[in-house]
Amino acid sequence: MLTDRPRWWHAVAAVPAGALPALSFPAPALWWFAYVALVPWMLLLRAAPTGRRAALVGWLGGAGFILAVHHWLLPSLHLFLFPLAALLGVLWIPWGLLVRRLLGGVVAAGRASAALVLVPAGWLLSELLRSWQGLGGPWGLLGASQWQVAPALRLASVGGVWLLSLLIVAVNCALVLLVAAPAARIPAVAGVSGCALLTGAVWLWLPGPTPAGQLRVAVVQIGPQGAAAGVEQRFATGERLTRQLVGRRLDLVVWGESSVGADLGARPDLARRLAELSARVGAPLLVNVDARRTADGSGSAPGIYKSAVLVGPRGPTGERYDKMRLVPFGEYVPARALLGWVTSAGKAATEDRRPGSAPVVMELSGAAAGVRIGPLVCFESAFPDMSRHLTREGAALLVDQSSTATFQGSWAPAQHASLGALRAAENGRPTVHATLTGVSEVHGPSGERVGPALPGSASAAQVYEVPLARGTTLYVRFGDWPVAAALGALAVYCAGEGVRALRGGSLRRPAPEPSAPRARTARG
Template sequence: MVREVLTVSERAPWWRAPAAVTAGALPCLAFPAPALWWFAYVALVPWILLLRSAPRGRRAALEGWLGGAGFVFAVHHWLLPSLHVFLFAVAALVGLLWIPWALLVRELLGGTPGPGRAAAALVLVPAGWLLSELARSWQGLGGPWGLLGASQWQVAPALRLASVGGVWLVGLLVVAVNCALVLLITAPAARSAALAGVTGCAVLTGAVWLWAPRPEPVGSLRVALVQPGLVPDSPDSPERRFDLGERLTGTLAGQRPDLVVWGESSVGADLAARPDLTRRLAELSARVGAPLLVNVDARGADRPGIRKSAVLVGPGGPTGERYDKMRLVPFGEYVPARALLGWATSVGKAAEENRVPGSAPVLMDLPGRPGVRLGPLVCFESAFPDMSRHLARGGAALLVDQSATSTFQDSWAPAQHASLSALRAAETGRPVVHATLTGISEVRGPSGGRIGPALSTAASTARVYEVPLARGTTLYVRFGDWPAGAALAALAVYCAAAGARAVRLRRPGPEPSAPPARTVRGSAGRRAR
């Protein structure tokens, strides 16, 4: 088998391998910071054209792997200063998930597909892409960062689609358009099917825009975001950050906020072990006239290990409402299989000690606003659609994500992270507050649109936002990840049909029956009579 793979590789032109890596990396331009959202609808075309022309399935698998690795590396390239060479290993590992999609592309789009195969491709090629996204969305493989549908975070019709089927439905639509463009370019006999596919995508988007239920306004909430800005690393950085957050929060006195939100790791010591910090926060809450949602990143005085916890503090101190971050960042907050991969700490900035994850989501009652419940998330968790959906189903009126991306301050990471709040708001029909230590902080309304100006990475300030609340339930909250289920079902039917066809072709036919014997009478026989 190895000899056969090498032979195929030797026959392929040398440029195909680097072309696969480059083609796989192209979609990263659709995400922030470039944010060329329209590019997502053509970004896969070069990669698909390359895969459909692969001489054999093994070559398509190789180029699917290389392209997947290129995509993962490009979308996460800002991790390079932290992970160093380990990022290449991660990209190579996760890139394997695109091999099934590459084989589907070659099978369904290779050669000159007719209308039937083209119609199947318009369904199954997007489904295959979604399969790779679902697999890599597992936290152990890095989580759902850089989902293709998330590139449409600023497109109102796409956000409406997200309210129906989440980011998964948006991703299916984007891949289907790319697939249709390839058919228009390469398959004259299938152009009618390709045009029908593009038209179908447009009709679906229009129907959703007109028909899908919209969030119903029901009052508002005055929420203050406190962004202290970059504090140089030093032994006293947590104390300096706390002091700056305290000073900025004090400027909110008289502005009548209902809630003040600090970013991730805004408190660097356990409040049970530091009564002085608890007292300062309580006095600050009384002065401003609103509870503070802070984030404690510290070893617990009464609990083992280091946790990141959202803690609500009122004039009387902590209210008892506390949420411990459940989904930790691989390598940043824990090292998977540390006994095997612990060497990552020697080549990058991987966590020296695993943090302790929380066990369950928490809904917090907002003091002074009966019936208003907060759904806290911490940083990386805003990338997971299921977490915000669970909080919305439980009755959250406001989703709050406390984040910190100061390690990647001058990269694409802050803008990429902030953009996720638009998807989570649209999916749930609930406003989302994205509060960070160093930017980008922003607020999204129940439909995903931005409320007020964002706080850039250069800002050090506190700002009050009038956040509209909404009631009602989106179809995504009600029915969940149904596009993923539909895609998997379509792939299962295709695989079953392909398997049955292969069995029929391999099954031996009936043995041909021997021709009936004929009696041949020669001249001697005739003479004998």
């Protein structure tokens, strides 16, 4: 009888193969590795003997990717991170089936050309589904690994981070065809060349942002010791660091997330101290209040909010933004009645914070009067649509107030800070990423870093000359058109496969590759 050794090792290898792209993100930041990192995983999918095996390899690879990109959550979620990764890994099953369907067996030129479009589109579908806030949001999108590559950032101004993800997966797909499908080398080479030409054309011919002056912005990073102290000590540290800025001719001072631990309406003494600071430095302060709020006449329900509050020399200006997209498990527990046990298994929120109802664009006063800023809080900087909305509403500067106090010493602070470069390039607007602890960075309107970053260990106040820009990027104008194009391509493909199945019976598996005759086993 013929032997057919089970390829059980494919399933085992899928987890580390899926984890490889994580090396493209900070802290390793091997951006170039993203263009080859998917090849081992795709080769495993291509070799899957059945659709069921491809689904398994796709699922386990997706779980490995989630574990690797979010491994720094382990101290907070503990063992709950593993079932969570297994749940999110399911989102890569359709992509795994698609890879096997289009790249398995003998790949002719026509199917190879289709694969160069549909395999990236299938990956984007997985990214889109997991970008829902309830599933953790768009953290670790493959395109975000290119945050320090100037030509890629210019491409982001055309189609956002989604276009970069499509480009990266297309190059990986072309490399798989070059390695494993000799008959498809011409379209594979054409695919890699097309990606390079597209990036080069955008870089050479698309004009960059038009300069429109600058702002002098100070970032106050309280640092690990201040963050770990009590609410009063944390506030006092922020005061002390801000006083060092007197005489620096500032337009704005930004404190990090949770820098104020009491509602300013209930603590007029804190509001007065902030107003005095604003008067002394000659600029408004954007602080972040993480506190319980009672009914205040604004229509918001009582509860705990995280709010960006602008304070001038006369006190709070009345402009306040309440964080809208909360971190699952960190700031609220989805379906708490069902998953409330997580609070005993890890550091999940014991009480749900309240979300805000609408984005807010704030107007500065003083020397920068008329300049409008768009505040975001923490992981909201991962959502491309939020920054785009603020830009369309007139924000000249995007400000993200964050804290990674729980994740010091991990990859999380650098990963979070790098998102500012993507948001800046997409919108043609500078970004300020100010942290309570973590990595504070400023990026110009092309995504370039401005001035030195503040490392996670720093307790300091740093002044940045932030360049402003005018004009509208193609991404701001047309939005997530790469997503629509990818979904449209998948819809056309699925419709065609459906028609083919109706006409010819069942869907056929890819033709097997020619191989040497299998050895026969002797039986007595």
